[in-house]
Amino acid sequence: MFRDMQCPKCFNVIETHSCKFCGIKDVFHSDERIVKQEVYNGYFVSTVHTVIDHDMTGEGSLWFETMVFKGEKVSSDTVYVKRCQYPDEAVLQHEEAKMIIDKGLNHE
Numbered sequence: 001m002f003r004d005m006q007c008p009k010c011f012n013v014i015e016t017h018s019c020k021f022c023g024i025k026d027v028f029h030s031d032e033r034i035v036k037q038e039v040y041n042g043y044f045v046s047t048v049h050t051v052i053d054h055d056m057t058g059e060g061s062l063w064f065e066t067m068v069f070k071g072e073k074v075s076s077d078t079v080y081v082k083r084c085q086y087p088d089e090a091v092l093q094h095e096e097a098k099m100i101i102d103k104g105l106n107h108e
Helices: 087-102
Strands: 034-040 043-049 063-072 078-084
Touching: 034 087, 043 087, 063 087, 078 087
Parallel strands: none
Antiparallel strands: 034 043, 043 063, 063 078
16 A cells, blocks of 8 residues: 655655755755754654555545653664654654653652
């Protein structure tokens, strides 16, 4: 099944790993994907544009993903994942992940 891909810079739908609209050569390895990444209270919080639509329900595209990992970098030890559709939601979702850490993840 083919899922839509979107450029993380100009948000146009794309068919290959490069964007003919804004010129990004490899959308999967572009810094444009990063909304925000930081170490927070012993966890790595990462919010990125996923490039591939992660919606499996048909209810609306999910282009952004926030993940929280134990430690100070990306690892296989994921403790939280949430996805959303819009850039402004992604920023709020990142801050929400930090509040969730404050409410209990950092007390494990």
